Amino acid sequence: MMTFYLDRLLMIIDQSPSYSPLTKKAYRADVRHFCTHAETIDIPSLHRYITLLKQTYAPTTVARRIHALATLFDALVAERALVKNPLAHIKKPSRPLPKHRTAFSYTDARRVIETLQDDTVYAFYFLLLHTGLRFTEARQLHLMDLDLIERQLFVRHGKGQKTRYLPLHDELITVLTRYLDQQTNTDYLFVNNTGRLLDPNQTRKQLRLASQQVLNRTLRPHDLRVTFATTLYREHHADLLTVMRLLGHSDAKTTQQYILPSSEVARSSINRLTPTMHQ
Incomplete structure (x- = not known):
């Protein structure tokens, strides 16, 4: 099952005209990581996966990966490869406040x-x-x-x-x-x-x-x-x-x-x- 989702998600990323090359590279890494560690795309699996991310990565990385997956899951729903987006029913990690930038005149x-x-x-x-x-x-x-x-x-x-x-x-x-x-x-x-x-x-x-x-x-x-x-x-x-x-x-x-x-x-x-x- 996850092999099917992986193939579909990678195809969605590659065919999207709105993603820059760097964004596509990041999204590919995100979906490969998710498909390696998740059993399927449902609410229990997403809860377990988010817990894993929080134990492994910085809050900024966790928020970015979850927001990326939410966007890609919407695309799966649009093409009817997924009935509904489980992340729509899960409170997503909030993005950390941006760090203060150093001022250079x-x-x-x-x-x-x-x-x-x-x-x-x-x-x-x-x-x-x-x-x-x-x-x-x-x-x-x-x-x-x-x-x-x-x-x-x-x-x-x-x-x-x-x-x-x-x-x-x-x-x-x-x-x-x-x-x-x-x-x-x-x-x-x-x-x-x-x-x-x-x-x-x-x-x-x-x-x-x-x-x-x-x-x-x-x-x-x-x-x-x-x-x-x-x-x-x-x-x-x-x-x-x-x-x-x-x-x-x-x-x-x-x-x-x-x-x-x-x-x-x-x-x-x-x-x-x-x-x-x-x-």
Whole structure:
């Protein structure tokens, strides 16, 4: 029985046009784990499985897996492979509150990026800081996605396969133009010296080492996305809907998690103060 459900669930995942490659990978792992440890899809089996998850994984992982299964079980019901979704009658684990994000000012983020020696990596992170793009979105950009005449960028690999257009900052256009003058590739926007896409681990490592040297803190690519959103909203008074659309969110509640509260920004600024020696 579980072999049948496993096959159906994997097919649903593979055929869904709304799931990104990373989401599909996670969902495949989720259903394989469930089908290995559950006897069938009913309320008693789900109760036992949720107990197992709580004993093994962090609350965030438990909530994500259960919410994923609930979505997939709905698809089974829709195609009549399942009479009803048992998770509709089980209280699902609540998602833990998001952790407080570390505040990095635009100035501090810019200082770190300006120390990067690799021209491609510099242009890559300059783009992230001025567009709020996700790391994967920026890494998969094609040259044809960049329109310097209309001063905009087409994001074709958004989360959930959503596309969007982004306006380009004046200085960002200058940086990208200078970068492209040195490139000979004709496909992807950002490639290494061998013509391949940037290595994710090495690219992240360069930002991490630079930030530890400059700020004595670790600046991650996703922090640039938070800095972009917070700076637009707090300092340049962009409305929430505009920030939401630029980030590619479909829910304003998600966007609000990216805009750091004023108290958090202030606390982060205070924490960067260092004592001085008085003569």
